[in-house]
Each structure stands twice: as C-alpha cells, then as structure tokens.
Amino acid sequence: MRRVSLLGATGSIGDSALDVIARHPGRYTVAALAAHRNAGKLAALCGRFRPALAALLDVEAARVLERELAGQGLPTRVLAGPAGLLEVARCAEADTVLAAIVGAAGLEPTIAAARAGKRLLVANKEALVIGGAAFMRAAREGGATILPIDSEHNAVFQCLPPGYAGDPARAGIRRLLLTASGGPFRLRAVDDLGAVTPDEACAHPNWRMGRKVSVDSATMMNKGLEVIEAHHLFGAPASAIEVVIHPQSVVHSLVEYVDGSVLAQLGHPDMRTPIAQALAWPERIDSGVGRLDLAALAALSFEAPDPARFPCLGLAYEALDAGGSATVVLNAANEVAVAAFLAGRASYPAIAATCAATLARVPRRAVATLADALDADAEARRAACAILGLPADAAGVPLAA
Numbered sequence: 001m002r003r004v005s006l007l008g009a010t011g012s013i014g015d016s017a018l019d020v021i022a023r024h025p026g027r028y029t030v031a032a033l034a035a036h037r038n039a040g041k042l043a044a045l046c047g048r049f050r051p052a053l054a055a056l057l058d059v060e061a062a063r064v065l066e067r068e069l070a071g072q073g074l075p076t077r078v079l080a081g082p083a084g085l086l087e088v089a090r091c092a093e094a095d096t097v098l099a100a101i102v103g104a105a106g107l108e109p110t111i112a113a114a115r116a117g118k119r120l121l122v123a124n125k126e127a128l129v130i131g132g133a134a135f136m137r138a139a140r141e142g143g144a145t146i147l148p149i150d151s152e153h154n155a156v157f158q159c160l161p162p163g164y165a166g167d168p169a170r171a172g173i174r175r176l177l178l179t180a181s182g183g184p185f186r187l188r189a190v191d192d193l194g195a196v197t198p199d200e201a202c203a204h205p206n207w208r209m210g211r212k213v214s215v216d217s218a219t220m221m222n223k224g225l226e227v228i229e230a231h232h233l234f235g236a237p238a239s240a241i242e243v244v245i246h247p248q249s250v251v252h253s254l255v256e257y258v259d260g261s262v263l264a265q266l267g268h269p270d271m272r273t274p275i276a277q278a279l280a281w282p283e284r285i286d287s288g289v290g291r292l293d294l295a296a297l298a299a300l301s302f303e304a305p306d307p308a309r310f311p312c313l314g315l316a317y318e319a320l321d322a323g324g325s326a327t328v329v330l331n332a333a334n335e336v337a338v339a340a341f342l343a344g345r346a347s348y349p350a351i352a353a354t355c356a357a358t359l360a361r362v363p364r365r366a367v368a369t370l371a372d373a374l375d376a377d378a379e380a381r382r383a384a385c386a387i388l389g390l391p392a393d394a395a396g397v398p399l400a401a
C-alpha cells in the first residue's frame with residue numbers, strides 16, 4: 001500500500017491523480033492534501049479521501065477548512081501557511097509525493113519532498129526550472145526517486161533504457177524529441193495575436209489544464225520550460241533536445257538513438273496515463289484512459305515550430321545557453337506576464353516582449369545555491385513588473401517558505 005501526499009490537490013493534475021488513486025483502493029491511500037486557498041474543494045476531498053493532514057497556504061482559508069472539517073466530524077489535522085505545505089511534503093505519513101502546485105510557489109515544498117527521500121512525482125516544471133541542479137542534488141542526497149509526470153518527460157522516461165544514469169551519450173542517445181501541440185494559435189494570423197483574450201488562449205485544442213499552463217501552451221513557453229526541465233532531468237545539453245509540433249497530441253515524445261532507432265510513447269492526451277505510470281512504476285495499473293484506435297486516428301502529422309509565432313520557445317533556448325540565473329529570470333518574468341495577461345492587465349504579445357526585456361535588463365549571475373536562484377527570481381519579478389508598468393505587488397510572492 002502506497003501512502004500519497006498531493007501538493008496542488010485542488011487543481012487539474014490533482015483531479016487526474018485522485019481519479020487514478022480512487023480506482024485502486026487496495027494499492028493507494030491519500031495521506032495528505034495541500035492547496036492554496038480553495039477551502040471548499042479541499043474540504044470535499046478530505047470527506048472523500050480522509051487524509052491525516054490537509055494544508056492551505058492561505059491562513060484565513062485554512063481556518064474555514066478547519067471549521068468545515070470539524071463540522072463533518074473528520075479527524076484530519078489542518079495546517080496553514082508555508083510551513084503547512086512543507087509538512088505535507090515531508091510528513092512521515094506519506095512515502096509518495098505528487099508535486100503539482102502551479103508556478104514557482106511549488107519549489108520549496110517540492111525540494112523538501114526530495115530532501116525527505118520521497119518517491120516524488122513531479123508535474124511542477126517551474127520547480128525544476130528554478131531549482132535545477134540544486135533540486136537534482138537534493139533528490140540525490142535525500143535518496144528520492146524522481147518520476148516525471150509532465151507528459152513529454154514521462155514519455156521520454158518510458159523510452160529510456162532501464163537504469164539510465166543521466167548521460168545520454170553513454171546510453172547511445174542522439175537526441176530527445178519533445179512534441180508540442182502548437183496550442184490554440186497554431187494557425188491564427190500572427191498579426192491577429194494582439195487581440196486574443198485569456199479565454200481564447202486557455203481553450204487548448206487537446207488538453208484540459210489549469211489557466212497558467214494553458215497560456216504557456218499557447219505561447220509555447222510551456223515547451224521552452226520543458227526543454228529546460230528535460231535538460232535537468234535527463235542530463236541532456238540543449239543541443240540534444242529538439243521540439244517538434246504534433247497537433248494531434250498522441251505521440252507524447254521520442255528518444256533517438258545513435259543506431260537510428262527512434263522510440264516513441266503514444267496515448268490519448270489524458271494526464272491519467274503518465275500519473276498512473278509514475279504511481280505504479282515499475283509496474284503498470286489501469287488509469288481509466290481508453291484504448292488508442294490507430295485506424296480511427298488514421299494520420300499523425302509533424303511540423304517545425306515557427307519562431308516568429310512562438311518567440312518564447314527561442315527565449316527558453318537562449319536562456320538555457322546563457323546559463324546561470326537566465327532560466328530563473330525567464331520563468332519569473334513569464335509568471336508575472338501571464339498573471340497580468342490573465343487579469344486583463346497586459347496583452348498576449350506583451351508576454352514574450354516582457355520575457356525578452358526582463359532577460360535583457362536583469363544581469364546574469366551565477367547560481368550556486370537555492371538562495372541565489374531565489375534572489376534572481378525576486379529581482380526578475382520586480383523588473384518584469386516595472387517593464388509592464390505594474391506595481392511591485394503584482395509580482396506574486398510565491399517563495400515565502
């Protein structure tokens with residue numbers, strides 16, 4: 001029986017994970033649940049899954065949750081604030097942690113779970129982008145097992161040789177090919193993108209996801225962050241990671257070997273598949289996802305990404321090449337700009353423009369420790385706000401633990 005903590009339990013990944021867990025009551029129990037402020041949904045989840053712990057970052061919302069659970073007569077202990085999230089990440093009640101908080105806010109709890117040596121299912125790509133080498137070191141030193149559930153990285157993971165040790169050349173790997181759907185604006189005239197709304201940007205053709213990652217998919221910053229994530233997870237240089245647009249989202253990524261073999265993982269675009277794969281690894285369990293009918297699919301197509309339509313992808317490669325704090329700065333600028341776009345305070349093209357201007361304005365520094373990364377994150381958030389003409393309190397203060 002595995003005991004699972006979910007960070008980001010009320011989100012889209014949380015929903016998919018709890019759906020898989022509920023299908024296997026003999027294999028998994030829910031030990032702890034954490035979210036930001038959605039007390040109503042977390043209370044309902046506590047009633048259904050009866051975890052030992054529940055935490056909300058928002059202290060007021062945690063009080064509401066506590067009253068609600070007491071009213072239901074549930075024994076779940078309620079925690080509040082950054083310390084509550086950290087306890088959910090490293091509590092003794094859980095051996096497995098799903099890291100699915102959105103954005104940089106997930107960094108510290110995810111690293112805490114790595115240090116605590118958990119079996120760690122990582123969806124929160126921003127934690128890897130910011131934490132990078134420090135995150136991977138924490139996992140090694142803590143004895144954690146990292147299992148990627150971002151669908152592309154999970155696909156790569158499934159196509160790697162058993163016991164892969166982070167060195168593509170030694171494993172005979174020529175390149176990793178990450179697929180991208182191209183999002184809702186793949187065919188929209190570039191000149192029309194200035195007028196697109198948040199709801200249009202969030203209307204992803206294949207995946208149902210939270211709003212931040214949906215906007216990132218539209219700009220392809222999502223793929224850029226995934227290139228950085230793949231670099232850290234699999235030890236591959238940027239030159240060995242390529243992106244290809246695949247509008248059907250059936251091939252989730254591929255690994256090319258030096259003998260010319262290309263291995264791919266296919267499936268319906270449904271996050272329950274990678275989550276079930278990682279939960280059960282190295283075994284396999286039913287995820288509830290339907291079978292793939294290749295004859296009905298008939299055709300799968302691929303195309304190169306257009307750099308003029310998707311400037312954010314190029315920025316991610318530039319930041320990875322630049323090294324040091326550049327990827328942290330890019331991620332922070334993107335979080336500020338996407339939040340401003342979703343709030344109607346910035347246009348869609350301003351997202352890429354803000355990322356480029358923030359990268360140009362904030363000097364690149366060495367990142368030796370997590371503290372260095374957090375300093376770069378804070379500096380970039382301030383710069384991005386200034387570039388967008390927003391007050392500093394629009395920067396988001398996710399790194400509070």
Ligand code: NDP
Nearest residue numbers: 008010011012013035036037038101102105123124209210
């Ligand atoms: P959602 O927006 O649907 O959910 C976000 C979750 O994080 C919610 O539980 C939210 O709580 C919680 N949260 C937000 N901010 C904070 C905070 N400051 N502290 C603690 N908890 C917080 O996002 P998704 O589920 O779509 O995405 C989660 C992560 O997974 C992202 O990093 C995304 O890039 C990645 N991912 C998502 C995929 C998908 O298909 N959705 C696919 C691959 C990766 P509350 O509800 O209380 O606000």
